Every structure is written in structure tokens, then in C-alpha cells.
Amino acid sequence: MHFNKYKNAKHIYWGQNLRWRYGKLKYNVKKYFSLLLVSLLIMMSIITQPLSAQAAESLDLNAESAILVDGETGKVLYAKNADQALPPASMTKMMTEYLVLEAINNGDISWDTTTQISDYPFSISANPLFSGIGLTQNKDYTVRELYEAMAVFSDNATTIALAELIAGSETEFVKLMNQKAEEMGLPEYKFVNSSGLDNESLGDNRPEGTEPNGSNLLSAKSAALLAYHLVNDFEEALEISSKTKVEFEGYTVENLNWMLPHEATFLKAFHYEGMDGLKTGNTELAGYTFTGTAKRDGKRLISVVMKTSSKEERFQETKKLLDYGFNQFENQELFSAGYQVEGESAIPVAKGKEDTVDVSIKEGISIPVKPEDAEAYSIKYNIDKDKLNADGKLTAPIEKGEKIGTAELVFDGETNYGYIFSDSNKTVDLVADDAVEKSNWFMLTLQSIGDFFANLFTTAVDWVKGLFS
Missing domain, CATH: 1.20.5 (Single alpha-helices involved in coiled-coils or other helix-helix interfaces)
Structure with missing residues (x-):
């Protein structure tokens, strides 16, 4: 139990x-x-997550210098040693392309204008070290033929032939190149020839007034600004730079830009969707360089990489830049037309029927931004000092829509690369929302009397305070 x-x-x-x-x-x-x-x-x-998103903030580029720019607004999205002047090699030809297209646009020449090859470009063409297209003397070449060989195959001799056609000699053409660079506002530049070869390679043919061992110089920022003007001023530039191949002298020549949709199997790995330009470059001094541009969903980006170590690397690093731009940034209207800064929209007015006038921005501000940075942007008013009297007031009469200053876009985040044009922030016009008529003489007189007694009273009060201080 x-x-x-x-x-x-x-x-x-x-x-x-x-x-x-x-x-x-x-x-x-x-x-x-x-x-x-x-x-x-x-x-x-x-x-x-996209691989580019994971590494967005740590773009480890294998390039001496690089930059990424929004093709519409000119906003710089990324920069690495972008102000350092380096040999651009054949990216120099972007300036030659611009001047050729400008001459066509001005009616000085046409695509069908013909020219023959002088001894200088012929000697460059015949030199196997420059691996160009073989040219023939005593033969007419059209501007289109020469331009396509220059833009697609980066041929040096056809570039020089175009320079001679436009300016009479490469010496005079180089002057035009530097003048245009100054006009464009390129921050760092020096052009010593039209092709991008080192002057040492040209021997006695180097342009007069340039150093025997001279080299063209551009910063990544300057190259991007040059590309910005080229693609925005002349649509033809992209129509030609996007061709994967062209016919010349009975031969088919391939575009040296591997990021275009080539047919060759080994190049397919480098194809980048939306790529349509712009210019490769390579010399022993410059290394491998590339100015690229691509457009996706209406958004165009311009990239520059300088002094990479190989053909493959310049395209691989360009892909990193473009992926970063397309994946991390989106176009946003940060402030719409008519926006007013809270507490600062009313500006005092002197001698008017109204004591104040409301102001707002004339147009909306849209730029590419990282979504998480949108809240870091604000507006700062800059009133035109010439429109203010000694008391800091606007003087009536004031017309509706009259510009009374600018509104500056200010970024309070960690990194602000500014714009390709300058280091300044984006600005739009600040305008008056309503008209303010000038007050009649009687009201102005009463106002003056009131101001007089108000000032007199203030002076008296200050005097009394002084007795007891």
C-alpha cells in the first residue's frame, strides 16, 4: 500500500x-x-537592398579624380578631388566638338562642307603609334565624316583637320578653345592643342606659343561643365556619340565607349542602360579617362573619372558613379512657386498706402535630392539693398510681381557639393505679391508729423532715463 x-x-x-x-x-x-x-x-x-544603396556613402572609386553632376540643374551629386587639374587626354576633343558644332550652328560651315588633309594631320594619321584612321591626301572629306571619326573613334588626325578648317591653323584654333573655356566659366583649364595628345608627340607641329612638352589640362569639374554645355547646347553631339560604330573609308570603326550597347560579346558586360556618350581618353601621362552621360526616366547624369589604370576600370568606376546617382537621388520640388518663409513674408514699406508688402518666390525649386535630405533644405531671403531706404524699408510705389531680391536655397545637411557653375547655392527671384501705391501728399505729411512726434517722445524718454542712470 x-x-x-x-x-x-x-x-x-x-x-x-x-x-x-x-x-x-x-x-x-x-x-x-x-x-x-x-x-x-x-x-x-x-x-x-541594391548594392549601390549599401555602398552609397562610401564610394570607393579607383580614380585620381571624379565628379557626378545632374545634367539638367548642374547640381553636383558627388566629387573627389574634382578641382585638381589633370591631363584629360582625348576628352580634350569635347571642346573641339563644341567649336565645330557652334560653327555649324552659326552657318560658318555645314555638315556637307568638304576639306582636304594637310601635311600635319596626314603625318599624325600615318604614325602607327597614334592608332588612328588612315587618311588620304588630295581627297575631299566632309565635316560629318571627320566629326564622326573624331567623336566615335577618337581619331587625332581628323580632329586636327577640323581645327584647321575652322580657324585656318591649329595655333589659331587653340586660341578659340581657351577663349571658349573662359566664356563657359571652366574653373581649371589649359588647352595647348585640339586632340589631347601631348605636345611632345607633335614635335615641330605643336601649336605656336605652346610649350614643347606641354599638355592640355582640365579638372574633373571643368570636364563636366564642358560636357554639360556640349550636351545641352547641341543635341547632335549625343546623336553621334551614341553610335556604336560608323563607316569611314570603307571600314567599320567601333566606338571606344564600351558602355554603349555593342554587339561584341566581351563588351556586353560593360553595357549601361541609358548610356549615350560621351568621350574616352588615354595617354601615358593621363592614364585612362572617361566623361560619360546617361539618361533614365527623363533624368540625365554626367560623370567624369580621371587617371584610372585601365580601359576596364574607367568604365567600372563610371558605373559606380552613375548607379549612385540614379539609385540614391530623385527629383523633388522642394518649394513651390509662391512659397513664403514663415514670419518673414511681410516686408515694411515707406511712403505707401500699405505699411507692408508680402513677398514670395517667383518659381518653384526642384533639384535631385536624397529623400532623407529633403527636410534639410530651407529658403533664405536676400533683399536687394538698392531697393531699401536708410531705415531698411522698401519705398512705394511697388508693382505686383516686381523683383525685390532673391531667395537662396540653403542646405543644412552634412555634405553640400554645390553646383557645377559655381560654389554658390541655387537662387530664384523674390517678388512682391501685391502692388503698393504711393500715399498722397496729405497722408505723407500726417505720417511725417506722426514720425516727428514719435521720435521726439522717444528722445525725451531716453533723456529722462539718463537722469536716473
Whole structure:
């Protein structure tokens, strides 16, 4: 009886113990399974992010210098040593392209204008070290033929032939190049020839007034600004630079830009969607350079990489830049037309029927931004000092829509690269929302009397205070 009682109690104990252990095991399994599930979800969220998004803030570019620019607004999205002047090699030809297209646009020449090859470009063409297209003397070449060979195959001899056609000699053409660079506002530049070859390679043919061992110089910022003008001023530039191949002298020549949709299998890996330009470059001094431009969903980006170590690398680094721009930035209207800064919209007016006038921005401000940075932008008013009297008031009459200053876009975030044009922020016109008529002479007289007594009272109060101070 006692044994059975003990046996039953033991069974109850072990049953309870087993249930407890089972419950604990079940709890631990649930706990670890939950932790495992959370870990898997975190890993999946990381894996499913675009690779460019993960590395966005740490663009480890294998280039001496680089820049990324929005092709519409000129806003700089990324920069690395972008103000450092370096040899651009054949990216120099972008300036030659611009001057040729400008001459066509001005009616000085046409695409069908013909020219023949002088001894200088012929000697460059015949030199195997320059790996150009073989030219023939005493033969007419059209501007289109020469331009396509220059823009697509980066041919040096055809570039020089175009320079001679436009300016009479490469010496005079180089003067035009530097003048245009100044006109464009390129911050760092020096042009010594039209092709991008080192002057040492040209020997006695180097343009007069340039150093025997001279080289063209551009910063990445200057190259991007030059490209910005080229693609925005002349649509033809992209129509030609986007061609994967052209016919010349009975031969088919391939575009040196591997990021275009080439047919060759080994180049397909470099194809970049939306790519349509712009210019490669390579010399021993410059290394491998590339100014690229691509357009996706209506958004155009311009990139420059300078002094990379190989043909492949210049395109790989360009892909990093463009991916960063397309994946991390979106065009947003930060402030719409008519926006007013809270508490600062009313400007005092002197000699008017109204004491103040409301002001607002004339047009909306849209720029490419990272979504998380949108709140870091604000507007700062800059009233035209010439429109203010000694008391800091606008003087009536004031017309509706009259410009009374500018509104400056200010970024309070960590990194602001500014714009390709200058280091200043974007500005729009600040205008009066309503008209303010000038008050009649009677009201002005009453106002003057009121001001007189107000000033007199203030002076008296200050005098009394002075007695007890």
C-alpha cells in the first residue's frame, strides 16, 4: 500500500518534471526560432537592398579624380578631388566638338562642307603609334565624316583637320578653345592643342606659343561643365556619340565607349542602360579617362573619372558613379512657386498706402535630392539693398510681381557639393505679391508729423532715463 503510494507519487513527480522540461524545451525552441526568424529577416532586408544603396556613402572609386553632376540643374551629386587639374587626354576633343558644332550652328560651315588633309594631320594619321584612321591626301572629306571619326573613334588626325578648317591653323584654333573655356566659366583649364595628345608627340607641329612638352589640362569639374554645355547646347553631339560604330573609308570603326550597347560579346558586360556618350581618353601621362552621360526616366547624369589604370576600370568606376546617382537621388520640388518663409513674408514699406508688402518666390525649386535630405533644405531671403531706404524699408510705389531680391536655397545637411557653375547655392527671384501705391501728399505729411512726434517722445524718454542712470 505504501509502496504503491510511493510509486504513484514518483510517477506524478516524473510526469510533472517531464512536462516542465518539455514546456521549457518548447519555450526555448520558440525563443530560438523567433531569434532565427528575426535574423533571417534582417539578412534578407540587407541582401535585397541594391548594392549601390549599401555602398552609397562610401564610394570607393579607383580614380585620381571624379565628379557626378545632374545634367539638367548642374547640381553636383558627388566629387573627389574634382578641382585638381589633370591631363584629360582625348576628352580634350569635347571642346573641339563644341567649336565645330557652334560653327555649324552659326552657318560658318555645314555638315556637307568638304576639306582636304594637310601635311600635319596626314603625318599624325600615318604614325602607327597614334592608332588612328588612315587618311588620304588630295581627297575631299566632309565635316560629318571627320566629326564622326573624331567623336566615335577618337581619331587625332581628323580632329586636327577640323581645327584647321575652322580657324585656318591649329595655333589659331587653340586660341578659340581657351577663349571658349573662359566664356563657359571652366574653373581649371589649359588647352595647348585640339586632340589631347601631348605636345611632345607633335614635335615641330605643336601649336605656336605652346610649350614643347606641354599638355592640355582640365579638372574633373571643368570636364563636366564642358560636357554639360556640349550636351545641352547641341543635341547632335549625343546623336553621334551614341553610335556604336560608323563607316569611314570603307571600314567599320567601333566606338571606344564600351558602355554603349555593342554587339561584341566581351563588351556586353560593360553595357549601361541609358548610356549615350560621351568621350574616352588615354595617354601615358593621363592614364585612362572617361566623361560619360546617361539618361533614365527623363533624368540625365554626367560623370567624369580621371587617371584610372585601365580601359576596364574607367568604365567600372563610371558605373559606380552613375548607379549612385540614379539609385540614391530623385527629383523633388522642394518649394513651390509662391512659397513664403514663415514670419518673414511681410516686408515694411515707406511712403505707401500699405505699411507692408508680402513677398514670395517667383518659381518653384526642384533639384535631385536624397529623400532623407529633403527636410534639410530651407529658403533664405536676400533683399536687394538698392531697393531699401536708410531705415531698411522698401519705398512705394511697388508693382505686383516686381523683383525685390532673391531667395537662396540653403542646405543644412552634412555634405553640400554645390553646383557645377559655381560654389554658390541655387537662387530664384523674390517678388512682391501685391502692388503698393504711393500715399498722397496729405497722408505723407500726417505720417511725417506722426514720425516727428514719435521720435521726439522717444528722445525725451531716453533723456529722462539718463537722469536716473
